[in-house]
Amino acid sequence: MVQSGGGYDHVSRRSVLKTSGAALTVGTVGLAGCSSSSGASVRPVDEDSLTIWHAMGGTNGETLQGLVxxxxxxxxxxxxxxxxxxYEGVLTNTLSALDSGEVPDVFQIDSLFAQQVLDTDAVEPVENLLSDDYPVDDFLSNVTSFFTIDGTLTSMPFNNSNAILYYNRSAFEEAGLDPDSPPTTLEEVRSYSQTLVDEGVTDAGLTWPNHVWFVEHFYSVDGQTLLDAENGHAGQPTTMQTDNATARSLYEWWHEMADNGLFSNPGIEAWGEATSTFLTGQAAMLMTSTASVTGIRSGAEENGFEVDNAFYPTIDGDRTGPVIGGASWFVPSGLPQDRQDDIGSFLEFMGRPESQITWHKGTGYYPIRQTAVEQLENDGWFAENPMYRTAFDQLTQAENTPATKRMLIGPARQVQTTIQDMSVELFSGEVGVDEGLSELKSAVEDELDRYYS
Known part of the structure; x- marks a missing residue:
């Protein structure tokens, strides 16, 4: 039994879920090779132990192992x-497992790939595995809204995040910049970067991994959906929204940063390389996940500089809010009841406030239970460790609009790689912004049409 510890009057989980994210609709589309085409009965990989597939490496993996x-x-x-x-490894192996019928009991799926897994029709809504008195009303609603489809909690949120700006306070001071006033807009980022480079403090101003999540953030912070049909939450999308000031401003700025040597390009999906560029002092600013708070704090200390973080920069000063990131726990359908009971116990344990506090402190992912947040505040944790609060404040201060809900589409991986590949051509100047955005729009439309037609 999960104890709330927060004095809440708990409503039933089913009634809460019916009103949280009920506007989300999902068109179930058959995905070739992802249903159990062999007709074999579903069976666990290991009959004697729950098998949990995950994508947490380094200190995050160690913290997760401690919880398990x-x-x-x-x-x-x-x-x-x-x-x-x-996450890509989890997705690929999960789709193969669901096809074969020999499945892990729980698998950690990136929010980007949620719809592709749902489209297999081979997963059990986690709502069905939780105790009737499980306090779903204690979850942060702007987290569960993404994972709640037609009023049903389809997967269990766990390691959720958004992108923030980390910066080297020591480098700022050396360059004559105010470390208590980090940049808040793209133009300020460019200006700060130019000063850092001109003063010879760092080789570049800013770095971040070329991943679609950051493009999604620029769109959401600016109040713009990346795709039509409310990013896929109101039906099947048909196009990427590139005919707007958000896209044009972003890619013109990105190209200017690269062309002037102010942006250090670590590569596509190069998370580790981007962090290393920042920690070794080659760039004074880094955009990456809040999940990196713990590692970046210790890395900055090892490299002899003071680090801080701030909200994700806006296009021009107007701020709507970030999209959710991270992952959730999915469960295959068809397992026997006693197995489902054990899985339910695991999900409830990982979601309880005590576990969420341990997870937050060990990683930087924000806690997703209101009780956990209140306990951290009462203990003075955020006051003593403000870097851990930044992403949480960015989440709770966000407007709840279609723009702040991450894209929910079947061909997410294909659309992701298309945007990432085309972004390289745009910021490197291989193609002009207008031409490149037109080509990007057409390429994304092709992927959407190929999947949904």
Missing amino acids: DQFQSETDIDANLVFQDS
Whole structure:
């Protein structure tokens, strides 16, 4: 039984979920090769232990293992974490497993790939596995809204995040910049970067991994949906929104930053390389996930500089809010009831306030339970560790609009790689902004049409 510890009057989980994210609709589309085409019955990979596929490496993986060890100790339920190298690895292996019928009990799916997994028709809504008195009303609504489809909690939010701006306070001071006033707009980022480079403090001003999530953030912060049909939450989208000032301003700025040597390009999906560029002092600013707070703080200390973070920069000063990031726990359908009971116990344990506090402190992912947030505030955690609060404040201060809900589409991986590849051509100047955005729009439309037609 999960104890709330927060004095809430709990309504039933089903009634809460019916009013949280009920506007989300999902068109179930058959995905070739992803349903159990062999007709074999579903069976767990390991009959004697829960098998949990995940994508948490480094200190995040160590924190997760500690939680799983605690779960086993408290429940006497055996559970085995199996690292899949990346979210893409989890997705690929999960789709194969669902097809074969030999499945892990729980798998950690990037929010970007949620719809592709839902389209298999081979997953069990986690709502069905939770106790009737489980306090779903204690979850932060702007987190659960993404994972709630037609009033049903389809997957269990766990490691959720948004992108923020990290900056080297020591480098700012050396360049004559005020470390208490980090840049808030693209123009300010460019100006600060120019000063840092001109003063010879760093080789570049800014770095970040070329990943679609950051493009999604620029759109959402500016109040613009990346795709039509409300980013896929109101039906099947048909196009990418490139005929607007958001896209044009973003890519013109990105090209100018690269052309003037102010942006250090670590590569496509080069998360580690971007962080290394920042920690080794080659760039004074880094855009990356709040999940990196713990690692970046320790890395900055090892490299002898003071670090801080701030909200994600806006296009021109107007701010709507970030899209959600990170992942959630999915469960395959068709497992026997006793197995589902054990899985439900695992999900409830990982979502309880005590576990969320441990997870937050060990990683930087924001806590997703209101009770956990209140306990952290009462303990003075955020006051003593303000870098851990930045992404949480960015989340709670956001407007709840279609723009702040991440795209929910079947061909997410294809659209992702299309945007990332075309972004390189745009910021490198291989193609002009107007021509490149037109080509990007057409390429995304082709991927959407190919999947949904």
